[in-house]
Amino acid sequence: MTTNRKLLEGKTAIVTGGASGIGAAVAQQLADNGASVVIADVADNGEEFATKIRTAGGRALFVRTDVSRSAEIGKTVETLQREFGGLDILVNCAGIFPRANLLNTDEQLWDRIMNVNLKGVYLCCKAVVPLMKERGGGSIVNIGSNHAAAGSAELFAYSVSKGGLLTLTRNLARALATYNIRVNCVNPGWVATEGEVALRESEGRSREWLEEQGRRSLLGRLQTGEDLAAAVLFLVMPQAGQINGQIFSVDGGASAR
Ligand SMILES: NC(=O)c1ccc[n+]([C@@H]2O[C@H](COP(=O)([O-])OP(=O)(O)OC[C@H]3O[C@@H](n4cnc5c(N)ncnc54)[C@H](O)[C@@H]3O)[C@@H](O)[C@H]2O)c1
Structure with missing residues (x-):
């Protein structure tokens, strides 16, 4: 997508994990x-x-924010209001995304994954909706x-947390439509991010191994952060104003089965 500096001029955004x-x-x-x-x-x-x-x-x-703590999110939103x-x-x-099956998942790990991946999203959505209502709408x-x-x-607890996120997306898409707030979800395929590389290295896999997995995939490479960011940009643009409650996979076709 060609970069057009005017596309989101005057808009403000929070990117968690940014x-x-x-x-x-993104x-x-x-x-x-x-x-x-x-x-x-x-x-x-x-x-x-x-x-x-x-x-x-x-x-x-940059505002240091742990998304699993409502007080920190509250302060971040205050800073955003003041500055932007x-x-x-x-x-x-x-x-x-720590790897663990059911038997390897203790309560602490379950809570940690749920707190960041699912509770964090709930807390952030709850904190920003009043601001978006004030603007007459928004996009999540x-x-x-x-x-x-x-x-x-x-990826037992992780996949359950993302299942919850799917429900949260559809739930809020319907509940917030009345405020002109749209909620969508983008599913990455496989991206060699810092987090993914660190995880694979901890399992004894190299960056080259990751690249080889990409070469074997349908479109011949892993996805990049930029591939995902392009989908997010599209969804937040006013031109996507009728797209709500949808789940998009940016995975080179891997899920098209
Ligand atoms: N990389 C992939 O292949 C892949 C595939 C599917 C889904 N995803 C999802 O994409 C998202 C980003 O993953 P990534 O691969 O870029 O990972 P990453 O580890 O490179 O980046 C994640 C970021 O989230 C931040 N973060 C972690 N806990 C936080 C907290 N409590 N509060 C605020 N920030 C916190 C980290 O500091 C980091 O900057 C995740 O939700 C992940 O589940 C990634």
Whole structure:
């Protein structure tokens, strides 16, 4: 998609998990298109990334935010109000994906995954809806997973959390339509993000191994953060104003079975 700086001029956005991987690509894409972006993340490099966007002429602010804590989200929303004056777009990208099957999942791990991947999205949506109502509408995009539908044995709690996210998306799409707030979900296929590379390395797999998996896939490569960011950009544009409650897979066709 060609970059048009005017596309989101005057719009403001929060991107959770925006300091790394898919979230960083989304934050960059929104900023490149003229939006003022709050990067809400727990990662230390968030400030550096926001500075990089500002240095290139964009508008971005890093606000350290743990999405599983409502008090921190409240402060982030206050900062956004003060600095940018309102909110049009929320992209819920913060997520963790530790590998564990049912028997390897203790209560603590279950709670941690649910708190970030599902409760975090609920808390963020709840915190921003009043601001979007004030603006006369808004767009929320959740980053889900193809594992949401049928689950995955080795990603037990993770896939259940993404299943919940699917229901949350459809639920809120209907409930918030009356405020002109649209809610959609984008499912990545396989992206060699910082998080994914670290996970694979912990399993003894190299970056080259990941690239080889991409070469064996339908379209011959893994997806990139930019592939995902293009879909998010489309969904938040006014031209997508009648798209609501939908689940899009950006996976090179892997789920088309
Ligand atoms: N990479 C893939 O192949 C893939 C596939 C399917 C779905 N996804 C989903 O995409 C999203 C992004 O994944 P990624 O691969 O870019 O991962 P990543 O690890 O590279 O980035 C995730 C970001 O979320 C942040 N984060 C983690 N916990 C947080 C918290 N409590 N509060 C705020 N921020 C927090 C991290 O600091 C990090 O910056 C996740 O929701 C993930 O489930 C990724």
